[in-house]
Amino acid sequence: AQTVTQSQPEMSVQEAETVTLSCTYDTSESDYYLFWYKQPPSRQMILVIRQEAYKQQNATENRFSVNFQKAAKSFSLKISDSQLGDAAMYFCAFGGSNYKLTFGKGTLLTVNP
Amino acid sequence: ETGVTQTPRHLVMGMTNKKSLKCEQHLGHNAMYWYKQSAKKPLELMFVYSLEERVENNSVPSRFSPECPNSSHLFLHLHTLQPEDSALYLCASSQGPREAFFGQGTRLTVV
Numbered sequence: 001a002q003t004v005t006q007s008q009p010e011m012s013v014q015e016a017e018t019v020t021l022s023c024t025y026d027t028s029e030s031d032y033y034l035f036w037y038k039q040p041p042s043r044q045m046i047l048v049i050r051q052e053a054y055k056q057q058n059a060t061e062n063r064f065s066v067n068f069q070k071a072a073k074s075f076s077l078k079i080s081d082s083q084l085g086d087a088a089m090y091f092c093a094f095g096g097s098n099y100k101l102t103f104g105k106g107t108l109l110t111v112n113p
Numbered sequence: 114e115t116g117v118t119q120t121p122r123h124l125v126m127g128m129t130n131k132k133s134l135k136c137e138q139h140l141g142h143n144a145m146y147w148y149k150q151s152a153k154k155p156l157e158l159m160f161v162y163s164l165e166e167r168v169e170n171n172s173v174p175s176r177f178s179p180e181c182p183n184s185s186h187l188f189l190h191l192h193t194l195q196p197e198d199s200a201l202y203l204c205a206s207s208q209g210p211r212e213a214f215f216g217q218g219t220r221l222t223v224v
Contacts, residue, residue, distance in 0.1 A: 050211075
């Protein structure tokens, strides 16, 4: 069974600065997907970024980028130029071959003006 | 808008009531999911349907009964629930084991 661990229950960052959220996972599969989701106070789960395990290049979406270390089973999210609207709960998720998305417990990000 | 619509958004029900949650996806996906999100707990996968067949049932109590009549619709039938079943219920869809797109959720309160 896959597990996803987010070791930071809460993080804070100053507006316009950079923050990195950590995620590690465990799996025996070689082909899989990794995701970061954002859940603002509205509770809508929003996909932020995804990474296919077979791709060595780290995914990037505007101010969001990942550091994917397959051998270390690490998948961190970097948010650059943080904005007030980035404040939310962030979930790391693993998608394997069995249609199950396994989520971490989440990291609550606060952005200070 | 993610292409996944859940109704109702809020539901209050007594322990003896029967109600249903509805989910509809307009993305042409072939898999649909029910998740439960309780306070201070990780997201819990309840059911997975792939091509309208149930492929996962995560030891969910029988008072929760899913139904997937076609690839676009998913229901969660509720009966004789307990107060601890109060939570946010999230529906999602995906094309295969790729990223899931979520609905807005149904906030359920059992009184």
